[in-house]
Amino acid sequence: MHSSDLARPFDTEGVGLGPAKPRAIKLDGSDIVIRSISYITITLFALFCLLPFIMMLSASLSSEAAIMKSGFGILPKDFSLAAYEWIFKAPKQIIGSYVVTIVMTVFGTAIGLFIISMTGYALHRKDFPFRNHISFLIYFTTLFSAGLAPTFLWVARDLGLRGNYLAVFLQLLMTPWLIILMKNFMRTVPYEIIESGKVDGAGDFRIFAQLCLPMMKPALATIGLFLALGYWNEWYLSSLYLGSTVEFKPLQYHLYNIINTANALRNSVAGSNVSVTALPSNTLKMASAIVATGPILLLYPFVQKYFVSGITIGAVKG
Amino acid sequence: MSGTDTARGPKSIWRQLADSKVLLLMCVPAIIFFIVFNYMPLPGAWIAFTNFNYRDGIFGSPFVGFKNFEFLIKSGQLWTLTRNTILYNLAFIVLGNILQIAIAIMLNEVRLAWFKKLSQAAMFLPFFISSVLVGVIAFNLLNYDTGALNALIKQTGGDPIKIYSSAGAWPLIIIMVHLWQSTGYGSIVYFAAIMGIDRSLYEAATVDGASAWQRIRFVTLPSLKPTFIILVLFALGGIMHGNFGLFWNLVGNNAALFQTTDIIETSVYRMVLSQNNFTTSTAVGLYQSLFGFALVMTANWIVRRINKDYALF
Numbered sequence: 001m002h003s004s005d006l007a008r009p010f011d012t013e014g015v016g017l018g019p020a021k022p023r024a025i026k027l028d029g030s031d032i033v034i035r036s037i038s039y040i041t042i043t044l045f046a047l048f049c050l051l052p053f054i055m056m057l058s059a060s061l062s063s064e065a066a067i068m069k070s071g072f073g074i075l076p077k078d079f080s081l082a083a084y085e086w087i088f089k090a091p092k093q094i095i096g097s098y099v100v101t102i103v104m105t106v107f108g109t110a111i112g113l114f115i116i117s118m119t120g121y122a123l124h125r126k127d128f129p130f131r132n133h134i135s136f137l138i139y140f141t142t143l144f145s146a147g148l149a150p151t152f153l154w155v156a157r158d159l160g161l162r163g164n165y166l167a168v169f170l171q172l173l174m175t176p177w178l179i180i181l182m183k184n185f186m187r188t189v190p191y192e193i194i195e196s197g198k199v200d201g202a203g204d205f206r207i208f209a210q211l212c213l214p215m216m217k218p219a220l221a222t223i224g225l226f227l228a229l230g231y232w233n234e235w236y237l238s239s240l241y242l243g244s245t246v247e248f249k250p251l252q253y254h255l256y257n258i259i260n261t262a263n264a265l266r267n268s269v270a271g272s273n274v275s276v277t278a279l280p281s282n283t284l285k286m287a288s289a290i291v292a293t294g295p296i297l298l299l300y301p302f303v304q305k306y307f308v309s310g311i312t313i314g315a316v317k318g
Numbered sequence: 319m320s321g322t323d324t325a326r327g328p329k330s331i332w333r334q335l336a337d338s339k340v341l342l343l344m345c346v347p348a349i350i351f352f353i354v355f356n357y358m359p360l361p362g363a364w365i366a367f368t369n370f371n372y373r374d375g376i377f378g379s380p381f382v383g384f385k386n387f388e389f390l391i392k393s394g395q396l397w398t399l400t401r402n403t404i405l406y407n408l409a410f411i412v413l414g415n416i417l418q419i420a421i422a423i424m425l426n427e428v429r430l431a432w433f434k435k436l437s438q439a440a441m442f443l444p445f446f447i448s449s450v451l452v453g454v455i456a457f458n459l460l461n462y463d464t465g466a467l468n469a470l471i472k473q474t475g476g477d478p479i480k481i482y483s484s485a486g487a488w489p490l491i492i493i494m495v496h497l498w499q500s501t502g503y504g505s506i507v508y509f510a511a512i513m514g515i516d517r518s519l520y521e522a523a524t525v526d527g528a529s530a531w532q533r534i535r536f537v538t539l540p541s542l543k544p545t546f547i548i549l550v551l552f553a554l555g556g557i558m559h560g561n562f563g564l565f566w567n568l569v570g571n572n573a574a575l576f577q578t579t580d581i582i583e584t585s586v587y588r589m590v591l592s593q594n595n596f597t598t599s600t601a602v603g604l605y606q607s608l609f610g611f612a613l614v615m616t617a618n619w620i621v622r623r624i625n626k627d628y629a630l631f
Contacts, residue, residue, distance in 0.1 A: 030529035038424035039433070045421065046440035049502060052455040053443065055466060059458065071469025072458050119348040122341040129334045134345050139631070141356040144611050147603020148586050149596045150362025153376070155355070171355055174348060204340040233448035236563060240591065252448045259454055260570070282464055289454045293447055300446060304439060308506055 060084070060286035067282045083287035094291065096248030104169050104250065105231040112173040112227045113220060119174075120182025121208045125194070135183075142176045152240055163245030168237040172230050178223050185219035186212070221306035225299070232296045255292045259285060366601040386601040395585075396605065400558075403581040407557040409493050410500075411550060417501050419546065422508035423538055427530075441502025449563030456495060456568050485578045492568060492579065496561065511545045512538060548621060548628045555617030558610035562587065582606050 066077035161167035197207035238253035468478035562583035589599035
């Protein structure tokens with residue numbers, strides 16, 4: 001076994017991204033029409049997707065008075081950084097939330113990736129006699145579940161995890177879908193590589209860690225992104241298991257509470273004709289939303305190419 | 319190679335265990351995870367048949383048979399929840415797939431690489447944000463005092479609308495928000511399927527004098543049919559399961575909108591968290607799980623008959 005064989009190019013990242021080969025044919029009228037429609041529609045739809053983000057950013061940079069007077073718009077009105085200054089005037093809460101979320105995201109993604117790739121690797125090995133049993137054990141959980149109430153009672157009461165960050169951290173470590181996705185990715189590792197490792201006398205774990213993992217970068221990037229998104233965007237389990245028992249809420253749940261204080265007010269006057277002028281600062285809510293979301297969006301450009309191939313491979317047989 | 323395992327015949331289970339102990343150990347963390355968080359809560363579904371109280375626990379609480387289900391059926395609640403969940407999902411599946419295919423086909427017509435990459439990135443963006451943020455954005459656009467929509471209406475001299483108390487408007491809003499969030503992401507699969515179409519089919523069609531529209535109509539669309547059928551069937555299998563985060567963050571506890579917006583998930587969440595009602599919520603959950611299970615099995619059975627390779631099991 002030569003090391004050069006191990007470095008065989010491994011190309012899944014091209015799936016779905018490679019530009020179609022330009023066809024050497026003359027454009028006729030219908031080509032031009034279809035192509036123009038495509039460019040225009042795609043542009044409009046992309047703007048439709050972006051616009052709410054732009055409005056949110058603009059609102060966070062506007063003065064409260066301008067928003068109250070003329071509502072949210074596309075451009076900042078009466079530019080002001082007051083909302084951000086306000087957030088960081090008493091930064092303890094937001095920094096605490098950041099720390100909780102970052103620690104959970106980093107450790108959760110790392111540990112989750114490790115377990116998922118280990119499991120995906122073992123389940124992919126055709127010579128592993130228990131692969132079908134274990135696959136079924138994992139897959140069955142997507143078919144039938146106890147539902148929210150029994151799970152909640154079990155985790156909060158029997159496991160005693162109410163008010164414990166572990167209730168959130170542990171439950172986000174893996175999903176059946178991500179394990180299946182990893183298993184599908186493993187198919188792209190040629191079996192001879194595993195064989196050659198065996199011939200060289202490497203143990204199963206070493207074959208995994210030293211031969212397979214380095215070839216799995218697109219898979220690790222894709223699944224890592226899904227895990228990171230899961231942790232970063234988490235508010236649901238926090239609302240169930242943490243509530244107000246912890247001082248520092250995960251970031252999105254913190255945002256959820258900021259928003260919901262206002263929502264409670266909004267709902268209580270929804271039917272009447274009272275105008276809700278006493279609501280907490282609109283710009284502050286938008287600035288909090290920007291602060292809570294920013295970092296995960298910055299991650300995206302680095303993983304875009306892997307991400308596209310990742311969903312493609314895992315999509316149909318999910 | 320000599321001397322290694324060349325023995326014929328079935329190995330004993332102990333031999334198999336010994337041979338694959340490392341692989342088995344590598345699966346242990348995942349096995350423990352699913353047993354602890356997915357299998358251990360299963361017996362708790364018994365709560366659906368009891369008048370549960372904390373003191374007596376799950377199996378000590380008085381048995382009431384199907385009374386919890388009877389209540390749900392008689393009050394009409396189960397019907398409303400089932401109807402809303404299924405109708406929303408149907409709209410999501412039908413409109414979502416049409417839009418995803420349209421976007422994928424148009425994206426394939428785009429030749430500028432930078433434009434493709436940039437527009438794709440913009441279309442993915444909504445998929446990356448938390449549903450809390452989706453709720454913020456909707457509020458930003460729709461609220462009575464400062465919402466962008468009402469700001470626009472006021473500017474043009476109209477009277478602002480109280481959207482957060484008009485139940486009739488919400489199916490449209492929720493469907494729009496869902497499409498906004500998931501179309502870019504969902505179009506990837508169709509786009510990849512288009513990339514996989516044999517280029518010579520297009521060349522042959524062009525030689526035969528097919529226009530661009532005819533190539534889409536007679537080459538691209540038929541080639542997407544298998545992907546479309548499989549995706550729709552699996553989506554139909556999951557039609558009993560709603561997108562909780564979306565509905566909760568858009569509507570939440572706003573009872574004025576429940577008639578048109580309450581789905582199984584939101585109702586169960588509200589029962590557990592704000593009413594501490596474990597019996598009815600477990601009953602609804604069990605009903606959802608069983609019904610959903612039957613649907614997935616049916617969907618998989620049909621997929622299997624179409625193409626065995628695509629079946630889940």
